[in-house]
Amino acid sequence: MALLSKFDDMRAALQALAAGGRNPFDVRFEKILSATEAVLEGRPCLLFGTNNYLGLTFDESCIAASVSSVIAGGTGTTGSRIANGTYGDHVLLEQRIAEFYGKRAAMIFTTGYQANLGLISTLAGRDDHLLIDADSHASIYDACKLSAAEVIRFRHNDAEDLARRLRRLKDRAGNCIIVTEGIFSMLGDSAKLREIASVKREMGATLIVDEAHSLGTRGKNGRGVCEDSGVESEVDFVVGTFSKSLGAIGGFAVSDLPDFDLLRIACRPYMFTASLPPAVVGSVTAALSRISTDASLGERVRQNGSKLYRALAQEGFAVGPEPNAIVALKMPDKEAAVRFWNRLLDQGVYANLALPPATPGSLSLIRCSVSAAHSEAQINSALSIMISVGRELGILGPESKKTPAQVAERVPA
Amino acid sequence: MTDHVNSIEAGVIELLGHRVPADTKVTSETRIAGDLGLDSVAVLDFIQDVEDRFDLSIPLERMAEVQTIGELSVAIQTLKRAR
Numbered sequence: 001m002a003l004l005s006k007f008d009d010m011r012a013a014l015q016a017l018a019a020g021g022r023n024p025f026d027v028r029f030e031k032i033l034s035a036t037e038a039v040l041e042g043r044p045c046l047l048f049g050t051n052n053y054l055g056l057t058f059d060e061s062c063i064a065a066s067v068s069s070v071i072a073g074g075t076g077t078t079g080s081r082i083a084n085g086t087y088g089d090h091v092l093l094e095q096r097i098a099e100f101y102g103k104r105a106a107m108i109f110t111t112g113y114q115a116n117l118g119l120i121s122t123l124a125g126r127d128d129h130l131l132i133d134a135d136s137h138a139s140i141y142d143a144c145k146l147s148a149a150e151v152i153r154f155r156h157n158d159a160e161d162l163a164r165r166l167r168r169l170k171d172r173a174g175n176c177i178i179v180t181e182g183i184f185s186m187l188g189d190s191a192k193l194r195e196i197a198s199v200k201r202e203m204g205a206t207l208i209v210d211e212a213h214s215l216g217t218r219g220k221n222g223r224g225v226c227e228d229s230g231v232e233s234e235v236d237f238v239v240g241t242f243s244k245s246l247g248a249i250g251g252f253a254v255s256d257l258p259d260f261d262l263l264r265i266a267c268r269p270y271m272f273t274a275s276l277p278p279a280v281v282g283s284v285t286a287a288l289s290r291i292s293t294d295a296s297l298g299e300r301v302r303q304n305g306s307k308l309y310r311a312l313a314q315e316g317f318a319v320g321p322e323p324n325a326i327v328a329l330k331m332p333d334k335e336a337a338v339r340f341w342n343r344l345l346d347q348g349v350y351a352n353l354a355l356p357p358a359t360p361g362s363l364s365l366i367r368c369s370v371s372a373a374h375s376e377a378q379i380n381s382a383l384s385i386m387i388s389v390g391r392e393l394g395i396l397g398p399e400s401k402k403t404p405a406q407v408a409e410r411v412p413a
Numbered sequence: 414m415t416d417h418v419n420s421i422e423a424g425v426i427e428l429l430g431h432r433v434p435a436d437t438k439v440t441s442e443t444r445i446a447g448d449l450g451l452d453s454v455a456v457l458d459f460i461q462d463v464e465d466r467f468d469l470s471i472p473l474e475r476m477a478e479v480q481t482i483g484e485l486s487v488a489i490q491t492l493k494r495a496r
Binding site: 360 | 496
């Protein structure tokens with residue numbers, strides 16, 4: 001049997017996808033022009049699917065910090081944090097993140113994926129129980145596979161279901177560790193953290209919240225849905241990423257746990273990989289400083305998300321449950337999603353094609369993400385193209401007399 | 414009596430009836446992921462229905478050992494008896 005025959009189903013699915021136009025896993029930007037524009041297939045393209053929520057990838061202060069860091073510290077650390085890979089700037093960044101969240105300590109990881117992998121798999125030992133939201137990101141599921149603990153899923157965003165499952169465990173030994181996310185990446189819906197934190201408190205569990213999509217996009221000070229929901233003191237660990245709002249790569253975990261630093265010599269995904277290079281540490285430190293001092297970034301991304309969401313909903317698209325920086329369009333089926341995604345690209349708009357089994361409820365989605373850096377004209381332009389493709393493919397009803405700009409203007413942000 | 418594996422299996426097959434076409438033949442040997450055209454998310458959603466019906470949680474690592482309807486029914490019976 002051929003070594004890769006186990007992936008025959010995947011190969012067939014990929015071929016079917018590519019037959020609809022482009023291979024969605026092989027989109028190549030020829031040039032990145034800004035946080036919101038690239039060149040694709042020789043033409044300019046609006047970026048509405050890059051999770052560049054605050055548009056900081058081309059921020060002057062972040063680039064300057066990155067350049068001076070690479071010159072001062074070199075291109076890489078060539079080692080892990082527990083060997084030769086800890087520089088003063090790694091420790092400084094950890095202090096800054098801890099200060100930002102008002103927590104005792106922070107650990108930084110080389111990717112956001114590794115932050116979840118490391119924290120969750122290390123905290124949950126053999127006799128413990130992990131209770132994860134059913135719609136959790138792959139990094140949370142993979143962390144569960146790496147952990148020796150028993151893993152139980154609770155219904156998406158359902159605090160009652162979580163409580164029921166915790167009650168079933170009440171006579172069992174071991175700690176119960178709840179894992180959820182601030183904003184869920186596919187539909188852009190927020191966790192019901194007040195209810196979940198209340199169950200956590202009542203049942204004496206530990207709570208981890210992944211704020212990958214909500215750092216900088218939610219909360220008065222950018223501290224995510226935990227801040228927005230007023231539950232920061234109830235959350236034992238916040239996990240996050242540097243690759244979205246902070247415009248680089250890497251991940252982190254923060255906590256008030258007194259012995260938190262002990263994890264540095266127990267957490268294998270932290271210990272056995274090279275640390276972040278100076279250029280990344282430099283830009284992330286600068287980006288954190290930007291979001292700490294400029295509340296308008298968060299306000300703009302929320303306004304832009306709200307504007308796109310409400311305008312698309314008003315035009316008749318089936319959208320996610322609430323406006324956020326992630327705006328998902330529910331397509332009638334997989335084929336319609338593939339056609340829609342290809343037609344958007346034909347007309348110069350890049351969004352994400354999200355298909356089952358990567359989506360909740362086996363939905364076929366066009367997943368858009370907005371940025372604080374998107375101009376009103378860019379949003380109107382993307383909106384216009386989405387509406388025209390929606391009509392062309394029969395997903396929307398007949399044309400109204402309004403222009404997309406008029407649609408956007410009539411909708412309260 | 415509810416702990417009897419045959420009655421558990423009948424309950425499991427009834428729940429599956431809501432997720433597969435009406436003329437689908439489901440037996441003890443039917444493979445949940447392989448024979449019914451359900452993707453991995455749909456399988457996990459079906460398991461949540463099963464958990465609600467039998468008032469238990471089936472850990473993911475336990476599910477990884479289960480392939481057929483019969484094996485799932487035995488796993489449910491074992492978990493119910495362990496309580």
